[in-house]
Amino acid sequence: MESLTDRIRRGDVLAAACPSRAILRHMTSQWGVLVLLVLRERTHRFSALRRRIDGVSERMLAQTLKLLEGDALVRRVAHATVPPHVDYSLTPLGEEAAAHVAQLTDWLEVNVSRIIGSDAAIDA
Amino acid sequence: MESLTDRIRRGDVLAAACPSRAILRHMTSQWGVLVLLVLRERTHRFSALRRRIDGVSERMLAQTLKLLEGDALVRRVAHATVPPHVDYSLTPLGEEAAAHVAQLTDWLEVNVSRIIGSDAAIDA
DNA sequence: CCGCATCCTTTAAGATACTG
């Protein structure tokens, strides 16, 4: 039987105390997913991200970006100009992560109709 | 310029009103991800899922399962026995979804060290 | 002006006792 310490060392997302759990939460958070997706196309500034990601609040966008930056998935470059100009882009690590996220969303966008069409599909 | 209606018809996750947004939220929710992962191995009953997914509460597990069932990703089979016995498994659609989720978590488990090791990695 | 930080309200998550 594998010990908890071993599972954490392995990066097991099923272990609550494993750091991978937190990173997974950031990446797959409601806005984290969309931020990664949008940054995958190109660098965006804060306000551009906000406009692109329909429904996100300034507060949540800022928080999400900070978390992803803390996980070394997103790079933040602030230009010391007036008015301020801050560019967000993916790190190499972030591009790998975002690629996986994009696979998921691509699959979803293609298959939404199968889900909505199914008789199990009840809204919630 | 593409209209909002067209984007929704296309399943665009960036459109807040698109059904794909809600499904994406369910799939990538904190517990949704882990439920899909665990069900990918095999059918589990409620209590087994609860034990396997470290940290999940009964309430959240029940809610997550209901949402995923509503999205036709999870199948719920209740046996009319005393004591009750309910089996949860993936639908074919759910297996496709779970496969993408697993790709993401597999990548993460392999690369956590790169993230934790990076100097950007601040916990939050 | 833009990119946040802060404050406050609203909503969702977590713990747990309880029922069919």
Place this chain on the structure above:
DNA sequence: CAGTATCTTAAAGGATGCGG
């Protein structure tokens, strides 16, 4: 055993302020 009802706690959303 597999949930639901209820209560408590934390996180999300909105409005506003402020420094660069």
